[in-house]
Amino acid sequence: MAVEWKNLDTLASYEALQKESTVDLASAMTGESGEKRAKTYQIPMAEGLSYNYAAKCVDDRILAALAKLAEEAQLSEKFAALYNGEVINTGEKRLVLHHLCRGQLGEAVQADGTDKRAFYVEQQERIAAFADRVHNGEITNEKGEKFTEVVQIGIGGSDLGPRAMYLALENWAKTTGNMKMSAKFISNVDPDDAAAVLASCDIAHAIFILVSKSGTTLETLTNESFVKDALTKGGFDPAKHMIAVTSETSPLAKNAGYLDAFYMDDYIGGRYSSSSAVGGAVLSLAFGPKVFADFLCGAHEADVTAKETDPLKNPAMLDALIGVYERNILGYGATAVLPYSQALSRFPAHLQQADMESNGKSVNRFGEPVSYVTGPVIFGEPGTNGQHSFYQLLHQGTDIVPLQFVGFRKSQIGSDVVIENSTSQQKLCANVAAQIVAFACGKQDDNKNKDFKGGRPSSIIVGDQLTPASLGALLAHFENKIMFQGFLWNVNSFDQEGVQLGKLLAKKVLAHDTDGALKVYSDLLNI
């Protein structure tokens, strides 16, 4: 069937969904009904994860309406068009191929005169070989000493995803003997960022990864200079301490200023680049190529699940559908991501970019204004920390904020302590279980200050342990959820024109080519 790109509010199934009466969540989640929902409203995910949506404002009736919406919006067909190489990024006239970094989902995709799957695999193999040579001491610093640290220089998609993935696996790697090199990250153009990271580094034994697809990102090139100055001042040759991750056509490619260069292309958006060379170089150096390969396997397994046409068997699709229902019909403006895992401390920041930069749009893929709301604000912090912070508003504030919990049965390090007959890991898990029910059901109290209305929806992704494979599956779930939501809203989730105007004006400020308010602010900031 040919794919038709239609606005959400032109779909008959959306109109039908709007007419369905809403679910009384507090009542639905109480007693036997709640027990049955908690047991049955659950979908197996890749790598032993599961998606439980019992505490969402849905029932069989709403789910049936959402399934019709998925069908009419041709979500599966659109995903197939994407992974089979159609020009899905219409604004920039590009294919969207991040799935192909982790496996072949459909037909072979040819572009730029090459098979793209083969291209991505070739880069993975080149990175793996390079990392092995660094780890076994074939590639060393000027004195023949092993490199012990890796520092990524990048910003936005070249920073948030790889950083979140590194932090997610650092303690796992230390515990399982997979830690090859520690990793650090420099991103901000604030000179204190680079200065502080460099001060914490053993630069004699550090290898720096410069990540910029175009090779022209101002922040990143500025920070590269900062690092090169430090290397030179320390008596080191920058060309012996730096590699590049970039596109084949960038000035950083085949450049004698780098030990080596690894390639991505225009079909991998920055915020979807964790499974490309952008994540691959730093994660392979830090943890070894096998760990990165396992991460990709987990992501691919989740991608395969995302091909299911029935949303009740496709957690990313169902998550997307429920999110659109909450945003467009229930009218909720924000979503909180709450991992009960300290290792996922920066995962919400990565999803904040992935989601808000993809779907924070006011025009459809044809450049026409849409007359409905699109992407919500995404924010979050790890639990249980958040419980002692912003959960007050989530429980008793005047706005309802849908919640996405993530939890694991086992910790990564395995050290624990028993207090009051339970381990810390049990306390952590008990808290997330308790929160789901507290948010959904609430608790009446005659003192209205202690009254909880409930009716606050959440879902939870549960896994056994956060490992490279389950992390890959988790990441791919959210990438695919965002993609499906973009299809529903009929926006182009793969460009980001909204970041351009600020760049343009900043250049004017730096060139002192300003007047009016901009000149006043420039003076105020002493530029």
Add this chain to the structure above:
Amino acid sequence: MAVEWKNLDTLASYEALQKESTVDLASAMTGESGEKRAKTYQIPMAEGLSYNYAAKCVDDRILAALAKLAEEAQLSEKFAALYNGEVINTGEKRLVLHHLCRGQLGEAVQADGTDKRAFYVEQQERIAAFADRVHNGEITNEKGEKFTEVVQIGIGGSDLGPRAMYLALENWAKTTGNMKMSAKFISNVDPDDAAAVLASCDIAHAIFILVSKSGTTLETLTNESFVKDALTKGGFDPAKHMIAVTSETSPLAKNAGYLDAFYMDDYIGGRYSSSSAVGGAVLSLAFGPKVFADFLCGAHEADVTAKETDPLKNPAMLDALIGVYERNILGYGATAVLPYSQALSRFPAHLQQADMESNGKSVNRFGEPVSYVTGPVIFGEPGTNGQHSFYQLLHQGTDIVPLQFVGFRKSQIGSDVVIENSTSQQKLCANVAAQIVAFACGKQDDNKNKDFKGGRPSSIIVGDQLTPASLGALLAHFENKIMFQGFLWNVNSFDQEGVQLGKLLAKKVLAHDTDGALKVYSDLLNI
């Protein structure tokens, strides 16, 4: 004049404000009008900071209406009642005295049979003396060796504020020779948090600060056990490595298990405790007592400014008024905090707690439901990082999100690099100046995908450099803004009943006293 606590929607000035037509921000900020606004819509703040609100949706007419609202809502009188010791925290029947930690704003406040200002000063002096003795080697580990690290164990208010303040000053302290001991923080009940921090510590030379007002916070006591186990296994005596910050009536007070204990009381809420012993102990140990004293001076100077009755001379009050106008009349649901300073990386997370936990309420201070929205969702990340992330939605999303920028003319470390004729610090400042105008004015484009509507409000706080004093002023500004907003919404900003239900249910889960959905989730998480 006697203070009357009234709901926002009962005030005649609020009704009048609702009737004012809204400002066309894009037009107001363009050309001469924009230049004039940028120059004049600015208020000096404490410690050389300034609050510029030119890019907010206000004009002289709206400002006059807001001033009337401030007067009718008796904001100044309510602040005076607070600092003069009335029971402002009605839910818990407590005074609210965090301002008194940093200076005397009004009358002497007697409570618990003592002058409270004298009590807080006494604790500061005791902490200063203790820190000096640690720094000069009078207090040492069992082997007579100096302590070199400090590790704070706390959660929520005992963690986020002190952590954000420490990170804000770490590079400043290293650069100015004020770094006495490095600090780390353990907060999450996730056992991987404590295990990872301990693995990164030199525990032989570490002093641990246990922070819990009640002495009964489960996460904190659990992490204390974790630390004590590690100390004992390492052959160290926990009682020689730990101090407590708690209330005088807690089980941690006057307890032989600690080297010493420093006191706070029930009149300091956790999220307002950075200027009490909770922030004082870790900051004085890390940077020396003089630095903490300077931080308090800056906060006090901001508190004094907050006493101004004219909102055009009182940045915290005006910020609060504009925020309520944006939330209740313009209907914006979230606010982003965007410091252009890597040192403020965790400042947004602290404000997220301070704001959302204070004003995320649905009942007024008498426990009656309110019929208007209260506290918004607060989120943020440092710029320029955010520009390459969620700014897409801020510029072109379907919802408008008001923005709070913060910027400094000078970096903390002072190392910099010139690329394309500008330093990194200049690039950083140029970007924030550019963003204000880009958000306000937008830019028309026939390609609607590249069109920026503008009309997106922001304000900026500008300072010369982030120092202990300016950080104190910045923190106090936001604390006072939140307080004034609580007065406007007529909520009790100083309790947090919304965190209780989750705690209660978590205990049931751990006691295996569950049924229905809660039991299913407990099983799913293997508790």
